[in-house]
Amino acid sequence: MKTLESIEDTVRSVLRDVLGISRDRADAFGPETGLFGELPELDSMAVAGLLTEMEDRLGIMIDDDEIDADMLGTFGALVDFAGRKARK
Amino acid sequence: MTALFARPTSRGDVLSCGPQGGPQILVIQPLFEEANRCRRTIALFMRTLAELGIGSALPDLSGTGESGIPLSGVKLEDWHAAVTSWVEELKPAVIASFRGGALADTAQGIAGHWRFAPETGARIIRDLERTRLASATEDTELLAGHAMTPAFVEALRQASPAPLARVRTVRLETDALDADRKVAGTSLWRRAEPGEDADLAKVLACDLAEWARQCAAS
Numbered sequence: 001m002k003t004l005e006s007i008e009d010t011v012r013s014v015l016r017d018v019l020g021i022s023r024d025r026a027d028a029f030g031p032e033t034g035l036f037g038e039l040p041e042l043d044s045m046a047v048a049g050l051l052t053e054m055e056d057r058l059g060i061m062i063d064d065d066e067i068d069a070d071m072l073g074t075f076g077a078l079v080d081f082a083g084r085k086a087r088k
Numbered sequence: 089m090t091a092l093f094a095r096p097t098s099r100g101d102v103l104s105c106g107p108q109g110g111p112q113i114l115v116i117q118p119l120f121e122e123a124n125r126c127r128r129t130i131a132l133f134m135r136t137l138a139e140l141g142i143g144s145a146l147p148d149l150s151g152t153g154e155s156g157i158p159l160s161g162v163k164l165e166d167w168h169a170a171v172t173s174w175v176e177e178l179k180p181a182v183i184a185s186f187r188g189g190a191l192a193d194t195a196q197g198i199a200g201h202w203r204f205a206p207e208t209g210a211r212i213i214r215d216l217e218r219t220r221l222a223s224a225t226e227d228t229e230l231l232a233g234h235a236m237t238p239a240f241v242e243a244l245r246q247a248s249p250a251p252l253a254r255v256r257t258v259r260l261e262t263d264a265l266d267a268d269r270k271v272a273g274t275s276l277w278r279r280a281e282p283g284e285d286a287d288l289a290k291v292l293a294c295d296l297a298e299w300a301r302q303c304a305a306s
Contacts, residue, residue, distance in 0.1 A: 013262075017274055017275055017278070017279070018275070018278045018279060018280065019279075019280055019281075020279055020280065020281045020283055041280055041281070042280075043280065044219065045121075045219060045280060046280035047218065047219070048215045048216075048218035048219040048221075048232075049215070049277075049278030049279070049280065050278070051218060052211070052214075052215055052218070052278065053275055053278045056262070056263055056264060056265075056275075057262050057263075057264065059264045064217070064218065064221060067218070067221065
């Protein structure tokens with residue numbers, strides 16, 4: 001089973017790779033860092049790629065009805081969501 | 089750096105690179121937006137092949153890129169027919185497909201099929217549907233900006249890379265799925281801003297060149 005730390009690392013690297021943001025910027029993300037609506041790189045075109053890449057790397061399936069503004073709202077919320085899915 | 093040029097075929101000009109005398113590779117691009125995101129890296133891949141003495145051709149499937157045919161009238165069979173005719177005209181030794189290009193890479197008389205990060209139609213359609221969901225437009229005629237018939241969407245959704253006699257699959261090391269080889273690199277097809285991965289292009293071109301040589305020798 002993946003630990004929450006390794007899931008957080010994976011989510012961070014997905015954000016870095018999909019949105020093309022620097023390692024320094026991604027490493028500075030904390031639980032309260034705003035994502036959807038705050039991070040200019042994360043627009044609606046990027047959301048699909050972000051979620052699909054998370055599925056690939058974590059080996060999870062995300063249903064469309066699980067996708068909402070809350071789970072994409074902050075880095076912490078996205079890691080929590082990924083953690084719940086990956087540890088099921 | 090080796091220049092890209094347009095090679096005329098019965099289905100229009102095809103972007104090509106490298107010597108036309110030696111072995112040829114037919115490159116089938118990713119589908120839809122993924123093609124734009126990967127285009128620069130695929131061009132670098134073709135240039136590296138040229139430096140290795142291998143020519144390559146990168147056609148646009150009907151309804152994509154600069155094909156000039158509206159996607160709204162395209163069927164999945166059209167893509168298979170187009171690949172078959174390019175194979176007859178360009179006589180490639182191997183077909184190299186990227187991502188969803190592997191859904192249209194079947195053709196007779198090919199020594200081998202090389203695939204990078206091949207993807208199922210179901211996941212490609214799901215990606216488009218998610219993009220539509222996230223952009224919250226009311227336009228139900230379009231799927232992430234693409235006008236496709238419902239029958240074509242369903243045919244794509246059912247499609248998977250065909251199990252063929254001689255296939256080599258290469259994936260990124262971050263990909264959880266099985267592959268003949270895993271390589272370091274970026275999943276450019278998901279990048280919101282188009283980028284390039286020159287190292288990945290080189291690694292892939294060398295892998296393909298070596299494998300095509302093995303296919304030709306046996």
